[in-house]
Amino acid sequence: MAHPPTRVSVSYEGEGLRAQAIAMAELLGLKLATGSDDAPLQLNVTTEGLTLSLTGPDAPGPIRVDFVAGQFGYRQSRISLRSEPLARAVGIRGHDRPSVLDATAGLGRDAFVLATLGCDVVLVEREPVIAALLRDGMERAAAEPDLAGTMARMRCVQGHAPDILRGLGHAQRPDVVYLDPMYPHRDKSALVKKEMRVFRALVGDDEDAPEILTAALEVAKRRVVVKRPARAAPLGGREPNHRIPGKTTRFDVYVKG
Structure with a gap:
């Protein structure tokens, strides 16, 4: 890209x-x-x-990955199957916990939710600096007894998602591929605006998102899930099998088979 x-x-x-x-x-x-x-x-x-x-004048404060405190720590105690539309989107039900490859990991928020709910998650991040932030946050969280189990279900891989997806052997293919491409963010909070400024300065827009979707549909065993703004067109013009709506975002679900 x-x-x-x-x-x-x-x-x-x-x-x-x-x-x-x-x-x-x-x-x-x-x-x-x-x-x-x-x-x-x-x-x-x-x-x-x-x-x-x-850096420079009017620059926002730093961003970091901290699964122990702050927003991550606050949210962990409130994560439940009932409260997370993402759980329904990836197909968590009963005792079934699908394996997930998060093809656009970013700061790992959604991967953390899925791992907290019991899914094994591979986090793919193309930008080496962001991947370094992720690994740093995961290593620190793994040292916390309350989070060690969740972190054991998360693994970070740095690279280009389509290449990684297409390079997987059959036994390595995930049940679900999840995408949250970067777009003008719906959340107006100062935190998100700060993060988006830093991310855009570093990586630009996710112009290869349609290519990732194509690779994901080739590889995922059960489904592909794409997070979109509530009123946005489907990614790459591909209509999903169904949608899980929300106030500001939705999940487009592409079912395999």
């Missing part, structure tokens, strides 16, 4: 984290930030994990 290249530099909170920052920069092929660095995005190594932020 074509999008303008965005420079990202790696910074660190204190001298004690310098070696970790150097290792992260080498892993991702990035440079360390300097006092005069003009990189529009900065991956910061802190004592509480990785953060990513825009």
Whole structure:
């Protein structure tokens, strides 16, 4: 997918984290930030994990993946089959927990919900910096006794979703492929607006979403689920078998077989 290249530099909170920052920069092929660095995005190594932020005037605060506290931690205690339309969309019922490949993982919110409900979830993220944030958040959460079981059901893979999907052997194919392509977000909260600014600066729009849908329909054993704005056209013009509506978003469900 074509999008303008965005420079990202790696910074660190204190001298004690310098070696970790150097290792992260080498892993991702990035440079360390300097006092005069003009990189529009900065991956910061802190004592509480990785953060990513825009630089410059009027830049919003950093984003991070934290499954323990904040929005994730608050939501976990309220996740239930009845309260999550996503559970119905992927086909969770009774004791059946389908395996799911989240082809557009982002910060892992929906994957976390599915793993909390008992699904094994592979999180595919094409952008290496976002994948690093995800892995960092997952590693920290795995050390928490209350979340260790959920994290054991989540695995992050960095790469291009269509290639990963088509490279799966039959035994590796997921029951469900889930897509939440990036689009002008319906949520007006300051948190989401901040995240969207950072994501768009880093990866642009999900212009390859129709290609991912095509690959997903080839590979998924049971169904493909696409999250869409409530009034948006179906992704790639493909009509789903049915929809699960919501106030601002809906789930388009493509049933296999």
